[in-house]
Amino acid sequence: MKIVVTVKLVPDTTADKRIDPATKRLVRTGETVLNPFDEYAIEAALQLKEKLGAETTVTVVTMAPERGKEVVRKALAMGADDALMLSDPGCEGSDVMGTAYALAGAIAKNGFDLVVCGTQSTDAITGELPGALAEFLGVPGLTYGRKFEIDGTTLRAERETDSGFLKVTTGLPAVVSVTKSINEPRYPSFKGIMAAKTKPTTTLSLADLGIEASAVGLGAAATVVVDSAERPARGEHAVVKDEGDGGKRIADFLVSRKLL
Amino acid sequence: MTARVTGASEFDYFLDDEHEALRSTVEEFARDAVAPRAAAMDASGEFPYDLVASMSKMGLFGLPFPEEYGGMGGDYFALCLAIEELARVDSSVAITLEAAVSLGAMPVFRFGTDEQRKEWLPQLTTGEAIGAFGLTEPDGGTDAGATRTRAVLDAGTWRIDGTKAFITNAGTTLTRLITVTAVTGAGEGGRKEISSVLVPVPSPGLSVATPYSKVGWHASDTREVSLAGVVVPEANLLGERGRGFANFLSILDEGRIAIAALAVGLAQGCVDESVKYASQRQAFGAAIGTYQAIQFKIADMAVRAHTARLAYHDAAARMLAGKPFKKQAAMAKLYASEIAVTNAREATQIHGGYGFMNEAPVARFWRDSKVLEIGEGTSEVQRMLIARELGLPGT
Ligand SMILES: Cc1cc2nc3c(=O)[nH]c(=O)nc-3n(C[C@H](O)[C@H](O)[C@H](O)COP(=O)(O)OP(=O)(O)OC[C@H]3O[C@@H](n4cnc5c(N)ncnc54)[C@H](O)[C@@H]3O)c2cc1C
Numbered sequence: 001m002k003i004v005v006t007v008k009l010v011p012d013t014t015a016d017k018r019i020d021p022a023t024k025r026l027v028r029t030g031e032t033v034l035n036p037f038d039e040y041a042i043e044a045a046l047q048l049k050e051k052l053g054a055e056t057t058v059t060v061v062t063m064a065p066e067r068g069k070e071v072v073r074k075a076l077a078m079g080a081d082d083a084l085m086l087s088d089p090g091c092e093g094s095d096v097m098g099t100a101y102a103l104a105g106a107i108a109k110n111g112f113d114l115v116v117c118g119t120q121s122t123d124a125i126t127g128e129l130p131g132a133l134a135e136f137l138g139v140p141g142l143t144y145g146r147k148f149e150i151d152g153t154t155l156r157a158e159r160e161t162d163s164g165f166l167k168v169t170t171g172l173p174a175v176v177s178v179t180k181s182i183n184e185p186r187y188p189s190f191k192g193i194m195a196a197k198t199k200p201t202t203t204l205s206l207a208d209l210g211i212e213a214s215a216v217g218l219g220a221a222a223t224v225v226v227d228s229a230e231r232p233a234r235g236e237h238a239v240v241k242d243e244g245d246g247g248k249r250i251a252d253f254l255v256s257r258k259l260l
Numbered sequence: 261m262t263a264r265v266t267g268a269s270e271f272d273y274f275l276d277d278e279h280e281a282l283r284s285t286v287e288e289f290a291r292d293a294v295a296p297r298a299a300a301m302d303a304s305g306e307f308p309y310d311l312v313a314s315m316s317k318m319g320l321f322g323l324p325f326p327e328e329y330g331g332m333g334g335d336y337f338a339l340c341l342a343i344e345e346l347a348r349v350d351s352s353v354a355i356t357l358e359a360a361v362s363l364g365a366m367p368v369f370r371f372g373t374d375e376q377r378k379e380w381l382p383q384l385t386t387g388e389a390i391g392a393f394g395l396t397e398p399d400g401g402t403d404a405g406a407t408r409t410r411a412v413l414d415a416g417t418w419r420i421d422g423t424k425a426f427i428t429n430a431g432t433t434l435t436r437l438i439t440v441t442a443v444t445g446a447g448e449g450g451r452k453e454i455s456s457v458l459v460p461v462p463s464p465g466l467s468v469a470t471p472y473s474k475v476g477w478h479a480s481d482t483r484e485v486s487l488a489g490v491v492v493p494e495a496n497l498l499g500e501r502g503r504g505f506a507n508f509l510s511i512l513d514e515g516r517i518a519i520a521a522l523a524v525g526l527a528q529g530c531v532d533e534s535v536k537y538a539s540q541r542q543a544f545g546a547a548i549g550t551y552q553a554i555q556f557k558i559a560d561m562a563v564r565a566h567t568a569r570l571a572y573h574d575a576a577a578r579m580l581a582g583k584p585f586k587k588q589a590a591m592a593k594l595y596a597s598e599i600a601v602t603n604a605r606e607a608t609q610i611h612g613g614y615g616f617m618n619e620a621p622v623a624r625f626w627r628d629s630k631v632l633e634i635g636e637g638t639s640e641v642q643r644m645l646i647a648r649e650l651g652l653p654g655t
Pocket of ligand 1: 359363392393394395396397399400402403425426428429477482631634635636638639640
């Protein structure tokens with residue numbers, strides 16, 4: 001079985017994010033980390049591989065400039081078998097649709113039975129990529145999985161919702177996205193780090209995938225950032241001093257704002 | 261580390277990709293898994309079995325050992341980097357790893373027979389089991405001549421009697437081995453003949469006391485060990501008979517680099533916490549970090565941490581390159597432990613009253629730092645060693 005995991009390079013989650021007022025795009029210098037949500041996807045794929053045995057392979061795929069090698073290396077150190085890196089200046093400025101289109105090209109070229117994604121990335125936080133990817137690949141998309149299992153060519157998953165979960169089933173191939181409740185991602189071991197050195201990473205260009213430059217990048221983006229503004233400073237707020245009824249008063253407050 | 265020795269004193273300290281990847285992995289683990297627990301562990305004094313299990317899975321206990329013994333095939337420098345990153349947030353976890361590897365497993369790896377290595381290393385390098393080393397006794401640690409524990413060989417078995425004091429990792433539920441030094445006879449010139457013997461845990465006659473109440477390192481397991489007629493096979497002699505103390509001293513040479521790394525981690529943790537606090541804490545209408553008195557304190561702390569780091573990187577590079585490193589290791593341990601104490605004192609000062617509250621990380625660092633000048637060779641011993649290496653008269 002061929003499992004593909006999508007991974008993304010994101011700005012360091014502990015640093016403040018900044019939007020460049022001129023380009024209206026996120027300042028991406030100094031970004032160095034693997035999207036934390038993707039670690040759960042990698043872990044889910046690795047656990048599946050451990051269960052299914054040696055013929056199962058885990059390939060990570062990313063669309064990133066050269067420095068994306070860092071996150072690829074971490075995924076390989078965790079235990080993925082190989083990596084595809086779509087590195088092309090033409091990809092710059094792609095919105096979620098363009099990214100999904102390009103990744104779908106790379107994944108289709110590689111071949112897959114199952115694509116595992118994190119629910120969202122910590123920079124854009126749209127959560128739309130897994131759905132768009134399923135659409136472009138022409139396979140079922142099962143998002144927000146908190147648990148899934150494979151039985152032959154049947155995929156069973158529990159899909160998290162606001163009020164509980166849905167039990168859903170589909171056939172393979174498919175795309176799933178997994179939430180943080182699915183597992184506890186492993187830390188790479190030193191052996192894994194050393195082994196990652198010799199694992200193959202294939203770098204691809206848009207031309208390698210037969211993707212027209214006009215289909216991706218800033219020019220093809222279906223969404224345009226019109227404006228951006230600093231988050232306003234925190235305004236008026238109420239402090240609830242707990243005199244035995246603190247919990248109730250907070251709940252009443254939330255109810256009054258229709259948040260509960 | 262690319263320990264490229266190009267000349268008498270030219271070293272390249274830049275971490276290669278693999279060491280850097282390991283360092284950042286442990287940094288992440290320390291920040292996300294250890295730091296949030298450190299204050300509670302310090303307060304309860306409970307040994308963190310779950311964190312030790314996570315560290316085992318990451319392969320930290322096997323870092324400097326070859327794969328044939330269950331190790332990670334890394335080197336001693338990799339171990340030092342891991343220890344430094346752990347100590348940046350918590351010394352108890354860091355010393356648990358340091359002692360388990362340097363004192364527990366390393367003597368078996370360095371001096372063990374094939375059978376001893378096969379028996380012990382696979383469990384110790386995977387962190388499935390932990391080993392301890394008992395040298396210090398209630399009547400003396402620095403002075404080997406004060407060793408009173410005796411091991412008597414009789415009909416193919418050693419019979420051991422004595423008491424060991426302050427033994428790290430002696431009483432955890434994972435502890436399977438305590439290597440002890442013991443007098444095994446009279447050596448040349450009437451001096452005691454001291455040897456090392458492997459004592460499996462449990463063994464009849466072997467007992468450990470309840471943990472000491474310590475000033476710091478609260479979540480590290482430290483106990484007194486009693487041996488009352490403990491009988492082990494003759495084959496449990498570790499290394500040559502009569503070389504017990506000498507062998508242990510050579511283990512300490514490299515152990516000093518690891519303790520220096522631990523001290524650097526603590527010293528750096530003091531910088532991290534002070535930068536954070538000085539940026540937030542307001543006094544006289546501005547963050548205290550805007551005042552030069554505080555800025556200079558923190559700048560000095562950072563300089564000390566950095567210099568001490570260079571000192572241990574240098575000692576490690578020499579060791580990996582197969583060069584003499586005894587003097588540099590002693591210098592690194594001496595300097596790093598003393599600046600760790602200084603940084604902890606200054607960080608506490610910067611935190612004002614909060615710095616004196618036990619839940620403040622810097623208060624913990626302060627209590628944890630002092631032992632660094634005592635364990636694995638006191639500061640006095642390091643100076644004696646350096647003086648000897650300098651060829652001073654009377655040394
Ligand atoms: C938390 C903790 C964990 C420990 N873990 C272990 C362990 O796992 N295994 C183990 O074997 N030991 C362990 N020790 C013991 C530690 O290594 C010793 O405490 C240390 O070596 C000092 O020995 P001592 O306490 O007997 O002090 P002493 O040797 O009695 O020294 C007392 C003082 O005299 C000084 N001194 C001694 N001789 C001289 C001299 N010739 N010239 C000048 N000054 C001198 C010393 O530097 C020191 O300042 C641990 C100790 C602590 C506190």
